[in-house]
Amino acid sequence: MTEWKSGDRVTFDSTTYCGECHYCKQGLVNLCGNRQVIGVSCEDYRRHGAFAERVVIPHFGVCSIPDEVSFEQAALAEPVSIALHGVSRLPISGGETGVVVGTGMIGLFLVQALKAAGCGYVFAIDLAEDKLALARELGADQTFVPGKDDIVGAVKDATDGEGAHVSVEAVGVADTVGLAIEVLRKGGATCLVGNLAPEINFPLQSVVTRELSVLGSCASAGEYSLALEAVASGKIKVDPIISAVADLKDGASWFDRLRNNTEGLLKVVLQP
Numbered sequence: 001m002t003e004w005k006s007g008d009r010v011t012f013d014s015t016t017y018c019g020e021c022h023y024c025k026q027g028l029v030n031l032c033g034n035r036q037v038i039g040v041s042c043e044d045y046r047r048h049g050a051f052a053e054r055v056v057i058p059h060f061g062v063c064s065i066p067d068e069v070s071f072e073q074a075a076l077a078e079p080v081s082i083a084l085h086g087v088s089r090l091p092i093s094g095g096e097t098g099v100v101v102g103t104g105m106i107g108l109f110l111v112q113a114l115k116a117a118g119c120g121y122v123f124a125i126d127l128a129e130d131k132l133a134l135a136r137e138l139g140a141d142q143t144f145v146p147g148k149d150d151i152v153g154a155v156k157d158a159t160d161g162e163g164a165h166v167s168v169e170a171v172g173v174a175d176t177v178g179l180a181i182e183v184l185r186k187g188g189a190t191c192l193v194g195n196l197a198p199e200i201n202f203p204l205q206s207v208v209t210r211e212l213s214v215l216g217s218c219a220s221a222g223e224y225s226l227a228l229e230a231v232a233s234g235k236i237k238v239d240p241i242i243s244a245v246a247d248l249k250d251g252a253s254w255f256d257r258l259r260n261n262t263e264g265l266l267k268v269v270l271q272p
């Protein structure tokens with residue numbers, strides 16, 4: 001759909017880009033040097049907007065919301081697109097064993113995205129038991145708590161002693177990146193999505209001698225429509241990730257609650 005009319009149910013890809021550079025021409029719009037992200041305040045790609053009753057957006061970012069998808073569900077297209085993009089970086093053709101390290105909001109979408117991409121068996125790892133319960137509800141076949149379970153041993157036991165084909169890291173500190181690498185079989189691939197720490201110790205010899213692929217994934221590159229389709233078809237469930245739907249006027253206090261997050265909140269949707 002290219003012509004829009006008043007009343008159409010739409011959402012928008014928060015990434016804006018130039019459409020002219022060599023990255024954009026290859027579809028790698030997340031790598032565009034002129035990228036901006038609507039509603040995000042990092043200096044590099046700040047573009048104000050989004051928490052408002054009206055917002056101006058480029059026409060090429062507008063996406064139609066399928067009838068089956070509510071506005072609240074559509075509000076989660078952004079994190080779903082990040083998970084779809086991360087998984088798209090990995091070599092998955094069907095039947096692989098996958099591991100997700102960190103089952104916060106993005107990790108819970110990664111579990112579902114790995115399954116949707118064809119992984120036959122998915123392990124999920126987190127310190128929080130309640131998030132692992134949610135991961136199982138959303139398709140994880142087996143879950144582990146670091147420091148409590150022998151994770152690498154258990155993954156090997158379940159994979160004829162080989163280890164997983166692919167893993168995705170959604171935290172971004174040394175221990176969890178190390179885990180995402182150690183659970184892999186020789187020749188396996190990990191995609192790093194989390195990046196809490198700017199630098200970490202890195203298990204260089206384990207990667208080199210086992211010929212692993214280590215891939216980075218940043219934001220998304222046009223996966224919004226795919227995300228909305230996945231939500232519409234039920235391949236990716238977003239309702240369990242929405243902790244609350246609140247009025248925009250109460251937004252500031254919800255930001256405080258999320259910042260302090262002692263309640264295990266995942267995503268809060270604000271209604272203008």
Ligand SMILES: [Zn+2]
Pocket residue numbers: 017018019020021022023024032033034
């Ligand atoms: Zn560009």
